[in-house]
Amino acid sequence: MSSGREGTPALYPRDRVVHRRGMEHPGHDHAHHHTPAAAPFPTDPAGLPEATAPATLEPGDGATVALTIAPVAKRLDGATVRMLAYNGSVPGPALTVRQDTELTVDVANEGDLETTVHWHGLRLDNSSDGVPGATQAPIAVGGRHTYRLRFPDPGLYWYHPHLREDYTQELGLYGTILVRPADDDYWPPAHRDVVLTLDDLLVEDGRIAPFSPAETTHAAMGRFGNVYLTGGDPAPGLTANAGEVVRFWLVDTANTRTFDVRVPGARMKLVGGDSGRVEHDEFVDGVVVAPSERTVVDVLFPAPGAYALEHHTPVGTHRLATVTVGATPATPDLTAAFEALGGAPDLAAERAGLDPWLAAEPDEVLSFVAELAMDHGDHGGHHAHAHGGHHGPSATADGIEWEDEMVEMNRASTSATVAWRIVDPATGEEPDWRFTAGQRVKIRLVNELESDHPMQHPFHLHGAGRFLVLARDGATEPNLVWKDTVLVRTGETVDLLFDVTNPGRWMAHCHIAEHHESGMMFGFTVDEAATAAP
Known part of the structure; x- marks a missing residue:
């Protein structure tokens, strides 16, 4: 199955650091090209535009979307911090496209350092994968790059940088792409779709904890945050109607944290994952979502009241969002459809050959x-x-x-x-x-x-x-x-x-x-x- 790789380009053909046992890996000292080693990345939000709510974009087949990377001031509980944003929002624009369509994305980099955009999970042409040195040259500060995307599979995907992700992704450079299936009956019925990014930030003394331009810190376990962000905000408030079936599309955009998501008092049904439907739907108490994974769950809110979207760990529970359910009944009544357990016929066929x-x-x-x-x-x-x-x-x-x-x-x-x-x-x-x-x-x-x-x-x-x-x-x-x-x-x-x-x-x-x-x-x-x- 394997052979030598003579003649193939290095994954990161730039300065590399050799570690023990002859291992080579990117030293990521490309930051030196933009910020002297003695100068930290900027942290002051003064004078920056305030981050806005993410736009929801539904570009048609063959359309072009513009993305601009630039710093913003983001208000969190009790603090205003400097972050990076696509088009001024954290997360960036939420794209919704149709399966089997194509899209052009023009990216302008007005951020802190050179970058790329990786279109996570998409089976796409290699030239648009966003890997520096392998599929493209990094986008210099002040530079631009064009990506051409196609969407062969339904599901939830996302985009983020592929240079110094520990810094740029942590500071807010991520966004989602919801790919609608060509078959309108592909998913079980639900009243509403809610796409949520799950993230955390490490905030200390009113600022995001510092990063070194010269090297990655927190390398042993990854950077765990102390402020949780759901859809870019701490514990946002959501609403639903009594008996409503809400389809939550969850993506973990955190640097290292794995989430165990639960909604006590509501019923949760697992219907999909990274790239489409699961083989068979199943009722669950919660779902574990690791960095970059996606999980699709239908949640039935049975009665009026306040429900918590929670992250559970062995040592505590953290509120990710609050869902306030009103007394107005959801229409149409999807309770019977929610109780039915369907699945993906193509995966049943895969099972037969495994x-x-x-x-x-x-x-x-x-x-x-x-x-x-x-x-x-x-x-x-x-x-x-x-x-x-x-x-x-x-x-x-x-x-x-x-x-x-x-x-x-x-x-x-x-x-x-x-x-x-x-x-x-x-x-x-x-x-x-x-x-x-x-x-x-x-x-x-x-x-x-x-x-x-x-x-x-x-x-x-x-x-x-x-x-x-x-x-x-x-x-x-x-x-x-x-x-x-x-x-x-x-x-x-x-x-x-x-x-x-x-x-x-x-x-x-x-x-x-x-x-x-x-x-x-x-x-x-x-x-x-x-x-x-x-």
Whole structure:
């Protein structure tokens, strides 16, 4: 399934930093091109335009959308902070398009540093994937770039930078794309669609906690925030009618935080994931959404009153939004339709052909490992904690670190002292993949416990194709859905079936921004399918 990559471009063909065991990864010192190492990124919101509410745009087939990146002043609870925005809003414009249409996006960069825009989850032409050095040159400050997008799959997708995501995405550069299916009966009936980004910000002394232009901090666990943002605002108020079925489209845009979303007192039905419908709908108490994952849930609000959209962790509950339900009954009455459990016929057909893939050995295996070069007492203590060495209530449970329990150690960790790696366990080196469009490939992801800091990783494959989760720790996945990101919990082994469709040079990486910026990524090549002889 693999071969050498001679003649293919490097993923980031610029200055690189060599870490232990010969590992290379982006040093991201491209920030030096724009901001001297001694000068921090700006934090003062004075004189900046106030962030606006995101626009809702429904461009038609062949339309052009303009996006401008620029700083804004964003009001949060008790503070006004400097953030970055697409078109003046955090999140950026919410796009709604039709399946099988095309769109041109013109991007102007008036931000803090060079950038790109990655169209997360879309199976698209490689030239518009937004990976610096592989598919485009970075957009300089004051520069512009044009992307051409197509939308072959229904579902929720999103866009964000792919340079210094730990800084730019954290400061608000993200937005959503809802792709309506060509078949109007694809989704079960609902009264309303509500698209929500789930995020958090680390705010200290009335400012967003500082970033280094020269390196990524919080590299060990990622930057956990202390202010939650839902749709860009802390605990916004939403409304619904009694008996209304609201379809929530959830996307986790946080740097590192995984969300466990629940709505106590209401009924929740899982109907979709990253790229369309699940194999079969199911009633759930809550849904776990990892960075860059999307989850689609229908929520029935049975009676008037106030309902909380909550994030639950082993050590606490956080209110993400409040839904005030009025006494007016929703029309039409969709209760019976809500009680019905449908599903995706195409995934039922996929299920019928999975047995050979489940039985087969993987074509490719990846291991997730960390190498820490910090003070032994610091990282050693955290290593023991991650393996259960901490007594009392813990925010680490079910293979997920829900909170930052080693704040000072994590803050001090940088991309120079923490090397996150994705390796081929057969060689101990970066994976060496070469596929052909039209292939299906079984990939095994192994989240190694024997690592300097084992923790969960949301693994993302760029737009070369999409995948199904086959099994977790040998247990067959009970509910299929097409995905581009999968959460691999601490110590877990996950098998994927990767449906390769698009040629080009592509990227795979952990979507914890600080892990990606600290080397947890690699590039792979997909060749054009051979043309049959006439």
